[in-house]
Amino acid sequence: MSRPLVRLRALAAAGAAAALVVGTAACGDDSESDADISWWHIQNNDPMLSTWEDMANEWSEDSGLSFDIQPIENQAFKDRMGTAAQSGEVPDLFQTWGGGVLAQQVEAGLVQDLTGKLDDCIDNINPIALEPYTIDGKLYGVPFDAGVVGFWYNKDLFAQAGIDAPPTTWAEFLDDVQALKDAGIAPIALAGGEPWTAHYYWAYLAMRLAGLDGLEAGAEAGDFSGEGFVKAGEMFAELVAMDPFQEGFEATSFGGPDGQSAHMGSGTTAMSLMGQWAPNSMATEAGNDGLGDALGFFPFPTVEGGPGTTTEYLGGGNGFAVGADAPEEIFDFLCYINQPEQMARGVEDGPFTTVAADPASLGVEMAPGVQMVVDAMGSATGVQLYLDQEYPPAVGGAIVEATSGLIVGELSPEEMVQMINEAWAEEA
Amino acid sequence: MGGRGVTATKTPISAPAEGRPDGRGGGKSRRRASGRPGAGTIATFITPGLALFLLFVTVPVIFAAYVGFFRWNGLGGAPTDFIGLDNFTELLHDDVFLGDLWHALLFVVMSLVLQLPLSFGLAMLLHQRFPGRTIFRLLFFMPYVLTEAVTAVLFGLIFSPSRGFADALLGAVGVDAQIGWLSDRSIVLFVVFGVLSWKFFGFHMILYLAGRQNIPDELYEAAAIDGATGWQMFRRITLPLMGPTVRITVFLSIIGVVQLFDLVYVLTDGGPFHASETMAITMYEQGFQRNRIGYASALSIAMFLISFVFALFYQRYVLKRDLAGGLTGSAASEGSRS
Numbered sequence: 203m204s205r206p207l208v209r210l211r212a213l214a215a216a217g218a219a220a221a222l223v224v225g226t227a228a229c230g231d232d233s234e235s236d237a238d239i240s241w242w243h244i245q246n247n248d249p250m251l252s253t254w255e256d257m258a259n260e261w262s263e264d265s266g267l268s269f270d271i272q273p274i275e276n277q278a279f280k281d282r283m284g285t286a287a288q289s290g291e292v293p294d295l296f297q298t299w300g301g302g303v304l305a306q307q308v309e310a311g312l313v314q315d316l317t318g319k320l321d322d323c324i325d326n327i328n329p330i331a332l333e334p335y336t337i338d339g340k341l342y343g344v345p346f347d348a349g350v351v352g353f354w355y356n357k358d359l360f361a362q363a364g365i366d367a368p369p370t371t372w373a374e375f376l377d378d379v380q381a382l383k384d385a386g387i388a389p390i391a392l393a394g395g396e397p398w399t400a401h402y403y404w405a406y407l408a409m410r411l412a413g414l415d416g417l418e419a420g421a422e423a424g425d426f427s428g429e430g431f432v433k434a435g436e437m438f439a440e441l442v443a444m445d446p447f448q449e450g451f452e453a454t455s456f457g458g459p460d461g462q463s464a465h466m467g468s469g470t471t472a473m474s475l476m477g478q479w480a481p482n483s484m485a486t487e488a489g490n491d492g493l494g495d496a497l498g499f500f501p502f503p504t505v506e507g508g509p510g511t512t513t514e515y516l517g518g519g520n521g522f523a524v525g526a527d528a529p530e531e532i533f534d535f536l537c538y539i540n541q542p543e544q545m546a547r548g549v550e551d552g553p554f555t556t557v558a559a560d561p562a563s564l565g566v567e568m569a570p571g572v573q574m575v576v577d578a579m580g581s582a583t584g585v586q587l588y589l590d591q592e593y594p595p596a597v598g599g600a601i602v603e604a605t606s607g608l609i610v611g612e613l614s615p616e617e618m619v620q621m622i623n624e625a626w627a628e629e630a
Numbered sequence: 631m632g633g634r635g636v637t638a639t640k641t642p643i644s645a646p647a648e649g650r651p652d653g654r655g656g657g658k659s660r661r662r663a664s665g666r667p668g669a670g671t672i673a674t675f676i677t678p679g680l681a682l683f684l685l686f687v688t689v690p691v692i693f694a695a696y697v698g699f700f701r702w703n704g705l706g707g708a709p710t711d712f713i714g715l716d717n718f719t720e721l722l723h724d725d726v727f728l729g730d731l732w733h734a735l736l737f738v739v740m741s742l743v744l745q746l747p748l749s750f751g752l753a754m755l756l757h758q759r760f761p762g763r764t765i766f767r768l769l770f771f772m773p774y775v776l777t778e779a780v781t782a783v784l785f786g787l788i789f790s791p792s793r794g795f796a797d798a799l800l801g802a803v804g805v806d807a808q809i810g811w812l813s814d815r816s817i818v819l820f821v822v823f824g825v826l827s828w829k830f831f832g833f834h835m836i837l838y839l840a841g842r843q844n845i846p847d848e849l850y851e852a853a854a855i856d857g858a859t860g861w862q863m864f865r866r867i868t869l870p871l872m873g874p875t876v877r878i879t880v881f882l883s884i885i886g887v888v889q890l891f892d893l894v895y896v897l898t899d900g901g902p903f904h905a906s907e908t909m910a911i912t913m914y915e916q917g918f919q920r921n922r923i924g925y926a927s928a929l930s931i932a933m934f935l936i937s938f939v940f941a942l943f944y945q946r947y948v949l950k951r952d953l954a955g956g957l958t959g960s961a962a963s964e965g966s967r968s
Binding site for chain 2: 280281284285287288290303306307309310311312394395396397448449450451452453454458459460594595596598599600603606607610612628
């Protein structure tokens with residue numbers, strides 16, 4: 203009598219377990235929802251968090267399509283996006299920086315070709331800003347923010363060190379670093395713990411020494427042995443040897459209360475080589491209003507004997523790519539957020555460095571820091587996308603890693619280039 | 631005389647230990663007598679667990695082993711670029727991976743020499759009766775309750791250059807040295823180990839405390855009557871009877887070191903320039919940041935093999951007696967034979 207009962211109980215337990223498995227599997231896929239359009243963006247803080255939501259709601263009212271919006275922090279987004287891309291299930295609309303990562307997604311058939319599908323609004327956008335999202339002549343992403351990297355500096359600290367004008371050549375720059383040190387001021391804030399911040403130095407020196415053409419040729423050939431690349435490492439190493447960075451920079455992060463931004467925002471270091479988001483980040487991380495009138499911006503100096511000019515910038519920005527399975531109404535939404543009124547809201551709330559073809563037409567007053575970058579963009583004769591975004595992730599990662607090896611003295615400039623070349627060889 | 635007394639106590643101690651497998655064996659034969667459960671029942675109970683294990687452990691391991699033979703960025707369907715053993719040979723020449731192995735070895739040695747003895751000592755102290763004992767037990771266990779990420783953020787602030795608590799503390803006692811806790815490549819590994827120990831010593835301490843409480847007081851009373859000194863009692867009673875607990879904490883420590891990720895990732899990201907990197911961080915960096923899924927899979931297989939081989943040998947040769955009867959009947963008889 204007892205045995206059938208035991209068996210019944212066993213079956214019930216097994217059944218319950220099986221139900222649990224099925225239930226878990228059904229709940230596991232949270233990227234799928236009932237909404238018509240899934241959207242992952244990285245503006246996970248107000249005011250822009252709410253502004254995106256407002257724009258989505260406004261457009262939903264007209265179109266009748268609903269959104270599932272997931273605001274995700276920058277690094278967490280990269281992790282989640284990586285997993286999503288590998289599973290082949292990407293959101294309908296998602297953050298992209300263009301370049302090598304987008305190219306891999308294009309190759310894997312995960313994103314839609316937007317060429318010719320945004321005729322209602324494409325002219326509103328500065329063509330220079332479209333470049334990082336253009337692969338083999340086709341457009342795969344739409345930018346909403348674009349800017350350049352340059353030196354943000356504290357005018358008060360420069361004055362204290364007796365520097366009356368920002369440097370325009372590398373030699374002057376090194377003199378100013380020495381002058382700041384002599385005045386007891388830490389010249390440069392650097393997040394050595396996040397070496398993408400350091401790779402800007404090597405990238406800019408390579409741009410000045412090898413020129414944009416030299417970089418393009420190097421990437422084309424998958425070989426950075428050419429003139430300028432080792433030299434760029436040598437010159438960066440010279441700067442590092444002057445000990446120009448804040449105390450303990452090797453472990454410093456970009457954000458956080460003791461990060462690169464906070465050092466600038468609280469006025470403990472004189473300058474920082476960073477993109478358009480720097481002024482906003484300085485104020486946020488230092489917990490104050492930023493540097494105010496003391497904030498200045500100058501382009502990366504030229505290098506004697508190199509073909510690069512100060513109007514050639516390293517830069518990039520943020521954009522959106524469209525997933526392969528997205529409904530076609532999404533093009534309409536992309537054009538909605540690229541109308542001048544919506545772009546103006548982005549400038550005010552982002553604050554984004556606008557991609558508008560004619561920034562003045564937006565009719566909004568830009569924060570001084572944003573205005574400086576917009577002016578620089580206006581005068582730019584060429585823009586090179588950040589190297590860690592431009593190239594395939596393995597090569598970008600190697601450049602960042604090699605730069606970090608150079609600044610702690612573990613790699614020579616030659617070994618640095620060799621490491622990057624090995625990563626190129628792997629991609630071939 | 632004291633020595634002889636202690637030796638005398640040895641027989642009653644080891645007697646129950648050797649008697650245990652027999653006791654278990656007796657129980658089993660009684661169960662057998664009352665009827666073995668049918669194959670159908672066994673299958674019904676085993677299937678859900680087995681299915682989950684196959685799906686979430688075995689299949690991924692096999693898949694990772696397969697992917698390890700390819701150059702693959704993880705996108706666009708199945709891998710196609712077969713490169714044989716290239717990923718594995720690259721691993722053997724990868725300074726970063728070899729550095730990870732070296733770091734793991736250092737962590738293991740430091741755990742065995744510093745962390746576990748410290749936890750053991752604290753457990754012995756906290757076993758004594760004294761006022762506030764519970765408070766101390768609670769306090770020492772608390773770091774283990776924090777998640778690794780929270781611990782890392784906390785110590786990131788403590789070791790922050792120029793304005794961190796660690797430097798301020800040194801300043802307060804008159805040492806005005808700016809120590810690059812996390813930025814100096816020559817000490818960062820030891821700082822990370824310090825944080826790891828702070829996080830995990832409470833866990834090992836609680837295990838030791840539980841092990842110590844399982845030793846019957848009668849043994850100590852008998853030893854005391856025979857005139858054994860405190861050290862003799864510790865050496866001849868406590869230590870041998872704590873053997874199973876010590877062996878299992880050593881096992882957990884080593885496996886923990888091989889898999890170390892969260893705490894180090896948040897605290898230093900393996901830096902500066904790989905100085906505090908672990909295998910799991912290298913794997914993550916290669917796989918998810920550089921999209922080198924093939925290479926990362928090869929690395930994960932290496933980690934798996936290290937853990938697996940170590941676990942097999944450790945269980946076979948070190949835990950043999952402790953696991954006797956716990957896993958299978960044959961192991962039990964093997965254990966009683968030895």
